[in-house]
Amino acid sequence: MASRHCPYCGIEYFVSSQLEKSDTLKFSGNRGEIVYCAWSICPKCNKASFALMGEHFDSPIYFSYPPASAMFLPDYIPAAIRQDYLEAVKIVGLSPKASATLARRCLQGMIHDFWDIKEKNLNAEITALKTHIPRMQWEAIDAVRKIGNIGAHMEKDVELMVDVDPGEAEKLLKVIELLFKNWYIAEHENQQLYAEIAQIAEDKENERKSGAVDSNGQ
Structure with missing residues:
Protein backbone atom coordinates (compact mmCIF):
# COMPACT_ATOMS: atom_id res chain seq x y z
CA MET A 1 0.00 0.00 0.00
CA ALA A 2 1.45 3.39 -1.04
CA SER A 3 2.01 6.16 1.47
CA ARG A 4 1.96 9.96 1.16
CA HIS A 5 3.08 12.94 3.19
CA CYS A 6 0.39 15.56 3.67
CA PRO A 7 1.69 18.87 2.22
CA TYR A 8 -0.38 20.79 4.78
CA CYS A 9 0.26 19.14 8.17
CA GLY A 10 3.23 16.90 7.32
CA ILE A 11 1.91 13.53 8.57
CA GLU A 12 2.53 10.33 6.60
CA TYR A 13 -0.53 8.25 5.79
CA PHE A 14 -1.38 5.19 3.73
CA VAL A 15 -3.46 5.80 0.63
CA SER A 16 -6.81 4.05 0.39
CA SER A 17 -9.80 4.24 -1.94
CA GLN A 18 -11.55 6.41 0.65
CA LEU A 19 -8.68 8.93 0.77
CA GLU A 20 -7.62 9.11 -2.89
CA LYS A 21 -9.68 9.46 -6.07
CA SER A 22 -8.72 9.85 -9.73
CA ASP A 23 -10.34 10.63 -13.05
CA THR A 24 -9.31 10.76 -16.72
CA LEU A 25 -9.99 13.70 -19.03
CA LYS A 26 -9.67 13.20 -22.81
CA PHE A 27 -9.08 16.03 -25.26
CA SER A 28 -9.97 15.98 -28.92
CA GLY A 29 -6.68 16.05 -30.80
CA ASN A 30 -4.65 14.22 -33.39
CA ARG A 31 -2.76 12.15 -30.80
CA GLY A 32 -5.50 11.51 -28.28
CA GLU A 33 -4.20 13.80 -25.52
CA ILE A 34 -5.10 12.58 -22.04
CA VAL A 35 -4.96 14.32 -18.65
CA TYR A 36 -5.14 12.31 -15.43
CA CYS A 37 -6.52 14.11 -12.41
CA ALA A 38 -5.95 12.74 -8.90
CA TRP A 39 -6.81 14.14 -5.52
CA SER A 40 -6.11 12.98 -2.00
CA ILE A 41 -7.62 13.93 1.37
CA CYS A 42 -5.48 13.89 4.51
CA PRO A 43 -7.09 11.81 7.30
CA LYS A 44 -5.71 14.17 9.97
CA CYS A 45 -6.30 17.74 8.74
CA ASN A 46 -8.97 16.77 6.15
CA LYS A 47 -7.44 19.04 3.48
CA ALA A 48 -7.27 18.00 -0.18
CA SER A 49 -4.26 18.02 -2.50
CA HIS A 56 0.79 12.86 -25.68
CA PHE A 57 1.31 16.64 -25.43
CA ASP A 58 4.19 18.55 -27.04
CA SER A 59 5.66 19.02 -23.57
CA PRO A 60 4.97 17.01 -20.39
CA ILE A 61 2.18 18.28 -18.18
CA TYR A 62 2.38 18.03 -14.43
CA PHE A 63 0.72 20.32 -11.95
CA SER A 64 0.04 19.85 -8.28
CA TYR A 65 -1.42 21.94 -5.50
CA PRO A 66 0.20 22.43 -3.09
CA PRO A 67 3.38 22.09 -5.19
CA ALA A 68 4.74 18.56 -4.83
CA SER A 69 8.30 19.90 -4.54
CA ALA A 70 7.46 22.26 -1.67
CA MET A 71 8.97 21.56 1.74
CA PHE A 72 6.46 21.11 4.56
CA LEU A 73 6.78 24.07 6.93
CA PRO A 74 5.51 23.81 10.53
CA ASP A 75 3.19 26.51 11.80
CA TYR A 76 5.74 27.99 14.22
CA ILE A 77 7.28 29.61 11.13
CA PRO A 78 5.33 32.85 10.49
CA ALA A 79 2.49 32.50 8.00
CA ALA A 80 3.71 35.39 5.79
CA ILE A 81 7.11 33.70 5.33
CA ARG A 82 5.50 30.33 4.59
CA GLN A 83 3.23 31.97 2.01
CA ASP A 84 6.12 33.73 0.24
CA TYR A 85 8.02 30.44 0.07
CA LEU A 86 5.03 28.50 -1.27
CA GLU A 87 4.37 31.13 -3.96
CA ALA A 88 8.05 31.06 -4.97
CA VAL A 89 7.87 27.27 -5.41
CA LYS A 90 4.61 27.47 -7.38
CA ILE A 91 5.99 29.86 -10.01
CA VAL A 92 9.60 28.67 -10.25
CA GLY A 93 8.98 27.08 -13.67
CA LEU A 94 6.68 29.80 -15.00
CA SER A 95 8.70 32.83 -13.90
CA PRO A 96 12.11 32.06 -12.36
CA LYS A 97 12.87 35.75 -11.98
CA ALA A 98 9.71 36.33 -9.96
CA SER A 99 10.44 33.20 -7.91
CA ALA A 100 13.92 34.54 -7.12
CA THR A 101 12.37 37.84 -6.02
CA PHE A 114 14.39 34.93 13.55
CA TRP A 115 17.31 37.26 14.14
CA ASP A 116 15.35 40.44 14.96
CA ILE A 117 17.59 42.42 12.60
CA LYS A 118 15.90 45.35 10.88
CA GLU A 119 18.00 47.88 8.95
CA LYS A 120 17.42 50.36 6.13
CA ASN A 121 17.65 47.63 3.47
CA LEU A 122 18.38 43.92 3.01
CA ASN A 123 22.03 44.55 2.19
CA ALA A 124 22.56 46.26 5.56
CA GLU A 125 20.63 43.51 7.34
CA ILE A 126 22.76 40.77 5.79
CA THR A 127 25.90 42.71 6.73
CA ALA A 128 24.65 42.86 10.35
CA LEU A 129 24.02 39.10 10.23
CA LYS A 130 27.58 38.28 9.15
CA THR A 131 29.04 37.73 12.64
CA HIS A 132 26.19 35.42 13.72
CA ILE A 133 26.40 32.64 11.15
CA PRO A 134 29.05 30.49 9.36
CA ARG A 135 30.91 32.19 6.50
CA MET A 136 29.64 29.88 3.74
CA GLN A 137 26.06 30.25 4.91
CA TRP A 138 26.45 34.03 4.91
CA GLU A 139 27.89 34.01 1.37
CA ALA A 140 24.96 31.90 0.13
CA ILE A 141 22.49 34.29 1.77
CA ASP A 142 24.16 37.30 0.15
CA ALA A 143 23.97 35.49 -3.19
CA VAL A 144 20.20 35.02 -2.73
CA ARG A 145 19.95 38.78 -2.19
CA LYS A 146 21.97 39.59 -5.31
CA ILE A 147 20.09 37.20 -7.59
CA GLY A 148 16.73 38.28 -6.14
CA ASN A 149 17.64 41.88 -6.90
CA ILE A 150 17.43 41.07 -10.62
CA GLY A 151 13.66 40.79 -10.31
CA ALA A 152 13.20 43.31 -7.52
CA HIS A 153 14.99 46.25 -9.14
CA MET A 154 15.11 47.57 -12.71
CA GLU A 155 18.57 47.98 -14.22
CA LYS A 156 19.69 51.58 -14.84
CA ASP A 157 19.95 50.64 -18.49
CA VAL A 158 16.38 49.47 -19.22
CA GLU A 159 17.62 47.72 -22.37
CA LEU A 160 19.84 45.42 -20.30
CA MET A 161 18.15 42.06 -19.76
CA VAL A 162 19.58 39.83 -17.02
CA ASP A 163 17.58 36.64 -16.68
CA VAL A 164 17.27 33.84 -14.10
CA ASP A 165 16.69 30.31 -15.37
CA PRO A 166 14.52 27.73 -13.52
CA GLY A 167 17.52 25.71 -12.31
CA GLU A 168 19.07 28.81 -10.73
CA ALA A 169 15.78 29.77 -9.06
CA GLU A 170 15.41 26.23 -7.70
CA LYS A 171 18.86 26.45 -6.10
CA LEU A 172 17.83 29.67 -4.35
CA LEU A 173 14.83 27.84 -2.91
CA LYS A 174 17.12 25.04 -1.71
CA VAL A 175 19.08 27.66 0.24
CA ILE A 176 15.86 29.01 1.76
CA GLU A 177 14.81 25.46 2.73
CA LEU A 178 18.21 24.85 4.34
CA LEU A 179 17.80 28.03 6.38
CA PHE A 180 14.37 26.85 7.53
CA LYS A 181 16.02 23.65 8.76
CA ASN A 182 19.11 25.28 10.30
CA TRP A 183 17.28 28.16 11.95
CA TYR A 184 13.63 27.53 12.78
CA ILE A 185 13.40 23.75 12.83
CA ALA A 186 16.75 23.16 14.57
CA GLU A 187 15.94 25.81 17.19
CA HIS A 188 12.50 24.33 17.82
CA GLU A 189 13.89 20.80 18.17
CA ASN A 190 16.67 22.03 20.47
CA GLN A 191 14.19 23.81 22.73
CA GLN A 192 11.99 20.71 22.83
CA LEU A 193 14.96 18.51 23.77
CA TYR A 194 16.20 20.91 26.45
CA ALA A 195 12.72 21.12 27.96
CA GLU A 196 12.36 17.33 27.95
CA ILE A 197 15.76 16.86 29.62
CA ALA A 198 14.93 19.48 32.24
CA GLN A 199 11.59 17.72 32.92
CA ILE A 200 13.33 14.34 33.25
CA ALA A 201 15.80 15.82 35.75
CA GLU A 202 12.95 17.38 37.73
CA ASP A 203 11.00 14.10 37.76
CA LYS A 204 14.07 12.17 38.93
CA GLU A 205 14.75 14.70 41.68
CA ASN A 206 11.14 14.45 42.87
CA GLU A 207 11.40 10.66 42.75
CA ARG A 208 14.62 10.77 44.79
CA LYS A 209 13.09 13.05 47.40
CA SER A 210 9.97 10.88 47.60
CA GLY A 211 12.13 7.77 48.05
CA ALA A 212 14.17 9.44 50.78
CA VAL A 213 10.99 10.37 52.68
CA ASP A 214 9.60 6.81 52.39
CA SER A 215 12.84 5.24 53.62
CA ASN A 216 12.65 7.41 56.74
CA GLY A 217 9.14 6.16 57.42
CA GLN A 218 7.49 9.52 56.84
Missing part, protein backbone atom coordinates in the same frame (compact mmCIF):
# COMPACT_ATOMS: atom_id res chain seq x y z
CA PHE A 50 -4.50 17.75 -6.28
CA ALA A 51 -2.34 16.64 -9.21
CA LEU A 52 -2.76 16.82 -12.99
CA MET A 53 -0.62 14.66 -15.30
CA GLY A 54 -0.75 14.76 -19.11
CA GLU A 55 0.21 12.40 -21.92
CA LEU A 102 10.02 36.00 -3.66
CA ALA A 103 12.94 33.96 -2.31
CA ARG A 104 14.70 37.25 -1.55
CA ARG A 105 11.57 38.56 0.20
CA CYS A 106 11.30 35.30 2.15
CA LEU A 107 14.93 35.65 3.25
CA GLN A 108 14.37 39.19 4.49
CA GLY A 109 11.32 38.10 6.47
CA MET A 110 13.37 35.34 8.11
CA ILE A 111 16.14 37.76 9.09
CA HIS A 112 13.57 40.16 10.58
CA ASP A 113 11.73 37.45 12.51
